[in-house]
Amino acid sequence: VQLVESGGGLVQPGGSLRLSCAASGFTFSRYRMSWYRQAPGKGRELVATISTAGGSTNYADSVKGRFTISRDNAKNTVYLQMNSLKPEDTAVYYCNTRLNVPGPDYWGQGTQVTVSS
Secondary structure, three states, X not given: OEEEEEOOEEEOOXXXXXXXXXEEOXXXXXXOEEEEEEOOOOOEEEEEEEOOXXXXXXXXXXXXXXXXXXXXXXXXXXXXXXXXXXXXXXXXXXXXXXXXXXXXXXXXXXXXXXXXX
């Protein structure tokens, strides 16, 4: 299993970013995908989850109405569109999946998002 995130960067408050996570090594369309984030000095937080076909999504209260998770099963890629970004969204963002329950979590290397003026 390999997950590779991209799209992070420095953005001003109120701005937007689109994160991508390219997946390989498993049948992508069969598994739920999630985005997590970890801010400095804090634990890893679940941001959003999407079902196998993309018909069901869930979000942390802190990002509802601002972030949108989506997926393209033909491209084995999951996205996180982040709008109206706030300084408190600053974190390393990680792509995640779990192939079996119970079973190990798989993580990408993370992509840094910094929201600052």
